[in-house]
Amino acid sequence: DSGVTQTPKHLITATGQRVTLRCSPRSGDLSVYWYQQSLDQGLQFLIQYYNGEERAKGNILERFSAQQFPDLHSELNLSSLELGDSALYFCASSPGTSDTEAFFGQGTRLTVV
Amino acid sequence: GDSVTQMEGPVTLSEEAFLTINCTYTATGYPSLFWYVQYPGEGLQLLLKATKADDKGSNKGFEATYRKETTSFHLEKGSVQVSDSAVYFCASRFDTGGFKTIFGAGTRLFVKA
Numbered sequence: 001d002s003g004v005t006q007t008p009k010h011l012i013t014a015t016g017q018r019v020t021l022r023c024s025p026r027s028g029d030l031s032v033y034w035y036q037q038s039l040d041q042g043l044q045f046l047i048q049y050y051n052g053e054e055r056a057k058g059n060i061l062e063r064f065s066a067q068q069f070p071d072l073h074s075e076l077n078l079s080s081l082e083l084g085d086s087a088l089y090f091c092a093s094s095p096g097t098s099d100t101e102a103f104f105g106q107g108t109r110l111t112v113v
Numbered sequence: 114g115d116s117v118t119q120m121e122g123p124v125t126l127s128e129e130a131f132l133t134i135n136c137t138y139t140a141t142g143y144p145s146l147f148w149y150v151q152y153p154g155e156g157l158q159l160l161l162k163a164t165k166a167d168d169k170g171s172n173k174g175f176e177a178t179y180r181k182e183t184t185s186f187h188l189e190k191g192s193v194q195v196s197d198s199a200v201y202f203c204a205s206r207f208d209t210g211g212f213k214t215i216f217g218a219g220t221r222l223f224v225k226a
Contacts, residue, residue, distance in 0.1 A: 002156060043157075043202060043216040058214075090156050099206075099214060100147070104156025 003027065004105035006091050012111045018079040021108045025072055025093030031055065032074040033099050034066055037107070038087035049074055050097050081112045115140045119203045119217035126193055127225050134188040134220045136177075136203035144205040146179055146186040151200045151219070160201070193224045
C-alpha cells in the first residue's frame with residue numbers, strides 16, 4: 001500500500017458527461033501529480049500541484065482541470081468526455097516538488113461509452 | 114522533441130534467465146533517467162534512477178547505466194524471478210522550472226517458473 005488513495009476505482013460514463021476523480025496523498029506529502037495511462041498514448045504526465053498551487057503542466061487537455069484543496073487532497077475534473085478519454089488515471093504524491101520519489105495510487109479506470 | 118523508446122514486449126523468460134530491456138532517449142540536454150515498475154493492479158513504483166552520464170542505478174538486483182554516448186539506459190538483471198513479472202517503464206525527466214517527465218511505452222515481462 002503506497003498510502004495514496006484514489007476514488008473511485010472504476011467509473012463508467014457516457015460521452016459528453018463530466019466526472020471528478022479524487023486523490024488523497026500520503027500523509028505529509030505536499031505535491032500531487034496526475035497521469036493518464038492509455039493503450040494508444042502510453043503513460044503521460046498531466047499536471048502537478050504543490051501545496052495548493054499549480055506547479056507543472058504536461059499534456060493536459062483544456063477539457064480537463066485539476067485543483068488541490070487546503071487539506072491537500074486533489075481532484076481531476078474531466079468534462080465533455082470522449083471515447084478516447086477512456087484510460088487509467090493515476091495520482092501520485094511526494095513530499096517536495098520532485099516526482100522522483102513519488103508514490104503512486106492504484107488508479108481510477110475510466111471507461112467512456 | 115524529447116522522447117523515450119523502449120523495446121516492445123512482451124518479453125517472456127524462464128526463471129533465472131538474464132534480462133535486458135533496451136531503452137534509448139532523445140533530448141536536447143542531459144535529462145535524469147529512470148526505470149519504473151508496475152505490478153498487476155498497482156501504480157508505478159520507482160525502481161532505479163541515474164542523474165548524470167556514467168551513473169549506474171541499481172535496486173533489487175536490477176541495474177541500468179546512463180550512457181551519454183549511445184543515449185541509452187538499458188535495464189538488466191542477472192537472474193529473474195517469477196515475482197519480477199510486471200510492466201517496466203523507462204522515463205526521462207528535465208528539471209527546468211517545474212519538470213517534464215516523458216515515459217516510454219512500457220515493456221511487459223513474463224517470467225515462467
